[in-house]
Amino acid sequence: MPVLSPLAVESRNLAKTFRSGWLPRRETVALRGASLQVERGAIFGLLGPNGAGKTTLLSILATLLLPDGGSATILGHDVVREARAIRRRLNMASGNASFVWSLRPGEVLSFYGRLYGLHGRALKTKVGELLERFELLPHLKTEYNELSTGLKQRLALAKALLNDPEVLFLDEPTLGLDPDVSIRIRAQIAELRRQRGTTIILTTHYMREAEELCDRIAFIKGGRILAEGSADDLKRQIRIGDVIALRLDPSAPTGLADLPGVLQVQPRGDRLECTVDSSEKRLPEILKWLCDRGVLIRDCQVHEPELEEVFVELAR
Amino acid sequence: MSLRAERFAAGSALAESWEGEWVRLTAFAYRNLIMARRNVFFLFELTFWPGVAMLSHGLLTRFLALTPEMTAFILLGTVALSAVQVCQLDVAYAVLFDIWSKSMKHQFLTPVRIHHLALGSWVVGVGRGVIVWALMALIGGRAFGFDFVRPGVLRVALFLLGCFMTALVIGLLVCALVLLFGTRAETSAWAAVNFFVMLSGIYYPISVLPGWVAVISGGIPLTYFLDGVRAGYGFTPQYAHPFATGFALSLLYAVLAHWALAAAVTRSRRTGLLLKLSE
Numbered sequence: 001m002p003v004l005s006p007l008a009v010e011s012r013n014l015a016k017t018f019r020s021g022w023l024p025r026r027e028t029v030a031l032r033g034a035s036l037q038v039e040r041g042a043i044f045g046l047l048g049p050n051g052a053g054k055t056t057l058l059s060i061l062a063t064l065l066l067p068d069g070g071s072a073t074i075l076g077h078d079v080v081r082e083a084r085a086i087r088r089r090l091n092m093a094s095g096n097a098s099f100v101w102s103l104r105p106g107e108v109l110s111f112y113g114r115l116y117g118l119h120g121r122a123l124k125t126k127v128g129e130l131l132e133r134f135e136l137l138p139h140l141k142t143e144y145n146e147l148s149t150g151l152k153q154r155l156a157l158a159k160a161l162l163n164d165p166e167v168l169f170l171d172e173p174t175l176g177l178d179p180d181v182s183i184r185i186r187a188q189i190a191e192l193r194r195q196r197g198t199t200i201i202l203t204t205h206y207m208r209e210a211e212e213l214c215d216r217i218a219f220i221k222g223g224r225i226l227a228e229g230s231a232d233d234l235k236r237q238i239r240i241g242d243v244i245a246l247r248l249d250p251s252a253p254t255g256l257a258d259l260p261g262v263l264q265v266q267p268r269g270d271r272l273e274c275t276v277d278s279s280e281k282r283l284p285e286i287l288k289w290l291c292d293r294g295v296l297i298r299d300c301q302v303h304e305p306e307l308e309e310v311f312v313e314l315a316r
Numbered sequence: 317m318s319l320r321a322e323r324f325a326a327g328s329a330l331a332e333s334w335e336g337e338w339v340r341l342t343a344f345a346y347r348n349l350i351m352a353r354r355n356v357f358f359l360f361e362l363t364f365w366p367g368v369a370m371l372s373h374g375l376l377t378r379f380l381a382l383t384p385e386m387t388a389f390i391l392l393g394t395v396a397l398s399a400v401q402v403c404q405l406d407v408a409y410a411v412l413f414d415i416w417s418k419s420m421k422h423q424f425l426t427p428v429r430i431h432h433l434a435l436g437s438w439v440v441g442v443g444r445g446v447i448v449w450a451l452m453a454l455i456g457g458r459a460f461g462f463d464f465v466r467p468g469v470l471r472v473a474l475f476l477l478g479c480f481m482t483a484l485v486i487g488l489l490v491c492a493l494v495l496l497f498g499t500r501a502e503t504s505a506w507a508a509v510n511f512f513v514m515l516s517g518i519y520y521p522i523s524v525l526p527g528w529v530a531v532i533s534g535g536i537p538l539t540y541f542l543d544g545v546r547a548g549y550g551f552t553p554q555y556a557h558p559f560a561t562g563f564a565l566s567l568l569y570a571v572l573a574h575w576a577l578a579a580a581v582t583r584s585r586r587t588g589l590l591l592k593l594s595e
Contacts, residue, residue: 018588059591064421066586087427096595098418100347102354107347114343115426117336144417159422 005076008167008199009038009061015069016056016223030056032223033070038216040166041197043189045204045214047311053223054203055094055171061201062092062169074167088116091165095175097156101145105136105155108144109162116163130158134188150181157185161192168192170202174209182209189213207307217307219314226314234310242279244286245271247299259289271299279304340428344410344436351413352440361405362444363451366398370452374460384461388549391462392475393518395452396542399445399479400486401509406441407434407487408505411494414593415502421594424585430578434488441487442480449476467548474559478541481566485537486512488573495580498589512536517543521554537565 013033020026031053038044046054059065061072063083072079077086099108109127118126131137134154139147147155153173160168173189174182190213192198204210210217211231218228227234241263247270256274257265261282264275276282279302290297352358373394377387410433414420423433449464456462465472486508493501493508515529516522516538522530533539540555540562547553555561584590 055591059421062425064425064585064590065588066582084427087425090425092421092425097422098594099422100351100413100417100419103347103350107350111343111347112422112426114339114346115423115428115432117339117427119335119339119342163426 006039007037007073008040008042009036009044009072009074009201011036011057011061011070011072013070014057014060014067014072016053016060016065016067030223031060031067034220034223034225035070036218036225036228038199038201040199041193042215043193043200043202043213045202045210045217046220047204047207047210047217048220052220054220056223057220058092058169058171058201058203062090063087064092086167088163089165090167090169091160091163092169092171093153093156093160093173094170095153095156095172097152097159099144099155099159102143104140104143105147105151105158106131106140108155109159112159113162118162126162130161134158150177153177153181153185157188164196165198167199167201170200172203172205174204174206182206186213207311211307219311221314231307234307235304241275241277243303244274244276244279244283245299245301245303246274246286246290246297247271248290249296249298253290253293253295256286256289259286261285337432340432341436341439343428344433345439347413348406348409348437348440351409352444361402362447366402366448366452367455369394369398370455371459374456374462378460385549385551387460387462388466389546389551390519391452391456391460392542392545392549393513395449395456395464396475396479396538397509397513397518398448398452399476400483400513400538401506402448403438403441403445403480403483404487404490404509405505406437406444407484408490408494410434410437410487411491412502412505415494415499418594420590424581424590430574430581433491434484434574434577438480438484438487441483445480445483446476467545471545471548475541475545478537478544478559478562478566481563481570482512482536482538482541483509485566485569485573488570488577492573492577492580495577495584495589495593498593513538515539521551523554535565537562537569540565 012035014031014035015033016031018028018030034053034057046057048054056065060067061074061079063079063086066080074086075089079086103111106127109130110123113123113127131140134157136151136154136158139151144152144155157173170189174185177185186209189200189202193200202213214231216228216230217234219226219234245268251270252267252272256262256272261277262274263277266273274286276286283302287297287300370391373390377390382390414423453464456464467475490505490508493504515533516536517525517533522533522539525533540558543554544558544562547558581590584593
């Protein structure tokens with residue numbers, strides 16, 4: 001009997017081109033062979049600049065869009081041929097989600113709950129539980145178009161949990177939200193994985209969010225996945241370098257830049273900033289070199305690159 | 317859980333229970349009912365326009381001093397137009413609500429099927445169509461002495477059911493057009509019905525239409541339902557078995573329109589229009 005694949009999501013060489021207009025016919029290539037693998041129970045981040053193909057990739061995986069080439073499976077089911085089977089087991093929420101304007105939060109959830117086959121007591125319990133969990137109970141009488149952005153976002157997340165999805169796609173889930181609301185939503189995302197083992201794929205522009213939530217991250221640009229790994233892996237892969245900031249006496253000893261692994265030496269204020277390939281490896285060597293020359297080390301700080309710097313480097 | 321077991325679980329879930337089918341169908345009825353209750357323009361659709369149509373056409377028949385039979389001929393057309401219009405709008409709303417609120421992708425992310433969407437919203441359309449008929453019958457009876465049940469309850473029921481079947485077909489075609497051409501096709505929700513009704517001999521027998529147009533009229537189910545009900549007022553039927561022919565055509569078109577909408581949904585997934593309608 002075949003063993004269950006540890007992968008929740010797998011895509012191979014997904015390609016998608018959007019065509020519009022007649023004369024002239026315009027073509028926009030959104031994906032050029034995107035491949036990724038996401039393990040069950042993982043939180044996977046998709047980062048990339050605007051128009052990189054993040055939402056297109058997510059939409060294909062969520063069965064909302066048909067690919068032109070390549071293949072993808074969700075929980076072992078093909079996203080094109082077995083779309084209906086997997087729609088029961090996945091869901092999606094986006095930062096710019098919208099629902100029918102004059103429905104109230106409970107009605108929105110009841111409508112979509114019915115589409116997932118919930119009814120009677122089960123529907124009532126589920127809707128009540130989600131309204132409470134996402135603190136929507138005080139807004140039961142408010143129509144959708146009168147809800148604040150934060151409340152709309154919370155309702156979108158609540159809707160995405162109606163069918164207890166095994167795979168959840170979140171497209172910019174904290175887009176345009178106040179910091180305190182973003183923090184609460186991030187906590188709810190983390191809790192989902194912890195409590196239910198939900199596999200989550202999220203796109204975000206916020207590096208801190210990706211670093212805080214995601215086990216693995218893929219950088220996508222121009223429809224291609226440029227790099228993939230944990231936040232630390234990515235920082236290493238990109239080799240932007242760690243910065244060792246030193247306050248020395250004398251302040252600028254000559255010859256430091258010639259040491260192996262030192263990429264750059266630059267004075268900044270009363271400090272000397274040495275960019276090295278790996279601080280772990282080079283710091284002892286630099287300190288020894290300085291001590292051997294009788295240089296007094298007054299202060300030493302190590303700064304590893306932020307994910308944001310990796311993003312900027314890759315998006316360049 | 318093995319892969320085979322997981323596939324089996326998904327497969328058995330796929331085999332819809334009647335209960336699951338019914339629940340998904342009621343989702344659209346539930347939403348249409350809420351919208352109908354909450355928005356004033358639905359009230360206009362239900363009362364104002366049908367009321368105005370009945371009064372103005374009734375007054376016209378009085379001005380022209382038509383016989384009771386000719387008055388019935390005209391007013392049956394008025395009822396048919398209003399009932400079909402209101403009912404088909406409900407079917408079209410299954411897609412139009414999502415177009416207007418840019419929420420299209422959410423319903424197609426669920427395991428919903430075309431027949432859930434079509435029948436769920438159609439049921440509400442039938443209910444609203446019956447209210448329109450009752451209102452027009454009341455106005456027509458009180459103001460112009462028009463007897464709406466003279467052809468007999470069964471014939472009137474068949475006529476109304478025929479109108480609603482026609483509405484289902486038109487509503488599905490409108491949904492398909494909107495999913496093919498986006499918001500540009502939105503006006504078809506109001507225009508399409510007038511076109512079909514004009515060809516089906518709404519205020520005149522189809523014999524007054526040019527020959528080639530009458531051939532097209534013969535392909536429209538409403539032509540047969542109007543012919544069938546008018547026979548109840550003493551007009552010679554133009555077709556043998558008008559109701560049977562009308563229902564056979566309606567069923568055929570309903571299947572074709574269902575297929576057309578399913579194909580339009582697939583195409584919109586391919587072109588990305590489904591996502592564009594959600595942004």
